[in-house]
Amino acid sequence: MEFETEKNAGAEVFGRFRLTVDCVVFGLDFAANSLKLLLVRRGEEPFKDCWALPGGFVYGDEETPDAARRNLERKTGLTDVFLEQLYTFDSLTRDPRAGSGLNADVDRIVSVAYYALVSPEKHRLQESGGGNATDAKWFGVDDLESLDCLAFDHERIIETAIARLRGKLSYVPIGFELLERKFTLKQLRRVYEIVLGRRLESSNFRRRALGMGILEPLEDRQQSVAHRPAQLYRFNEERYRQLVASGFDFEL
């Protein structure tokens, strides 16, 4: 084996890295009919005053999902969100801080990106909570061009996340994560319509959504609307696991 060669090839052949996490936080704006994501304004160089994904460095004794949640709360106040690893970005030029200042001792700064789905109830940012959730703001995914600047390679991370969300929504039922626990079929449909960017015929959507067998009708119905109240449903996670285990398809 060549391991010996590796080991003896001088002290510092292998790179030294710092890891960061970055979170692409998605939320739906039902009023504006648009998919939004959460950015924070950077307070320091590099990219001072630019918008950036909430994130930060990873501790030595911390796994990246924990780091993602910690930094998300620190920067935005959000907790208990659906979170999944997106992709790891390690372009040589992505972070100019490598090799200087506090990072003088590392060759590279690599980011493990996550994406998060946030329900409307959490959509409103806690301006209050002791943290510095200030300077966090929702942007429509179609309004990002209008931003003066976006830090690091975050534009690319965002593009990757949008593609992943669209792709995943079509065959994994994650749309619920963007809704309250109780929801109507119309609300669920609008999740799909906003994310996928096209109209879905309501009665056909109903047929398919209910046909998956993971929507559980609840006792109560929509309240105080000036028309026939809609049935409320919840996502039956247990049933979902059963169906996944038995090799079921959730394409919608």
Next chain:
Amino acid sequence: MEFETEKNAGAEVFGRFRLTVDCVVFGLDFAANSLKLLLVRRGEEPFKDCWALPGGFVYGDEETPDAARRNLERKTGLTDVFLEQLYTFDSLTRDPRAGSGLNADVDRIVSVAYYALVSPEKHRLQESGGGNATDAKWFGVDDLESLDCLAFDHERIIETAIARLRGKLSYVPIGFELLERKFTLKQLRRVYEIVLGRRLESSNFRRRALGMGILEPLEDRQQSVAHRPAQLYRFNEERYRQLVASGFDFEL
């Protein structure tokens, strides 16, 4: 902003990492009707003599796809394979080398895993080529339990890769990567059958495969078979890109 706090919180708050890449290399064994993957035998501690995914440490000036290809060639002799990032594994306990020996200066060793698809022509390992492609061996994905030991968290990486391959094959045409450039529809069907693990009706498969519009029939046909020779096709990548751009679905 809390950035100031971060910066001033003492010299070594943030973790120091080494990065490795690990490659899950898939190949098809048409004779045995099975999906195989390539493992190498470790020559040193930890996990000495265990089987492991081909991989290695990432250099400071090297991006992970390059590191993956470099280590893949070094350990197995394989070059020019289809390669895609799989997932980043960063469990606190995944690599016992962190903090000792040559890695005394790092807190963690994190692996960015890739998966590779190999065509039958490359399937035979170059035993000759100057490198140390020795001790690399193909294993059926269903025979992994019989292995005495599998290094690090590589079992989990492999499980993740198999799930990804199955999922991706169903809606992205990557099956071609497991075949020669020219192939018959039967060969393509067998790729799907072996990977997905179920029989597909041949005439219906033909209808769908040709219906996608990305298979280009070639001049020549199958040679010297004791029956009607099959048409040879190639994957039309250009046409594929067009269709992707126009929002086409490649579910099979």
Next chain:
DNA sequence: AATACTTAATGTCATTTTGACATTAACCTT
């Protein structure tokens, strides 16, 4: 040379799924 054999390629058809639209139901407002 005729026949058998094998797999490729195409065709058929009943069933299921889909997409578009119509109808009825249940609430509120006036």
Next chain:
DNA sequence: AAGGTTAATGTCAAAATGACATTAAGTATT
């Protein structure tokens, strides 16, 4: 009580699917 609004269900033609039958084009056998 009538009208307005959206929920929920029903209808139906068209398209897609799955199972199977038939024809095509080679080699091997007699």
